[in-house]
Amino acid sequence: MSDNNNDVMDIETHEKTFHGFIKAVEWGAGISIAILIFLAIFNS
Numbered sequence: 001m002s003d004n005n006n007d008v009m010d011i012e013t014h015e016k017t018f019h020g021f022i023k024a025v026e027w028g029a030g031i032s033i034a035i036l037i038f039l040a041i042f043n044s
Helices: 011-042
Strands: none
Touching: none
């Protein structure tokens, strides 16, 4: 690997990407839980 640091990620970009990932995981978990509750209530 080369030792140049021209492609170091900016911390603001890193934080925005991390927060976006966490938001996507939260939405995915919420939707999954909602589907499981729907299936449990209506015995689908």
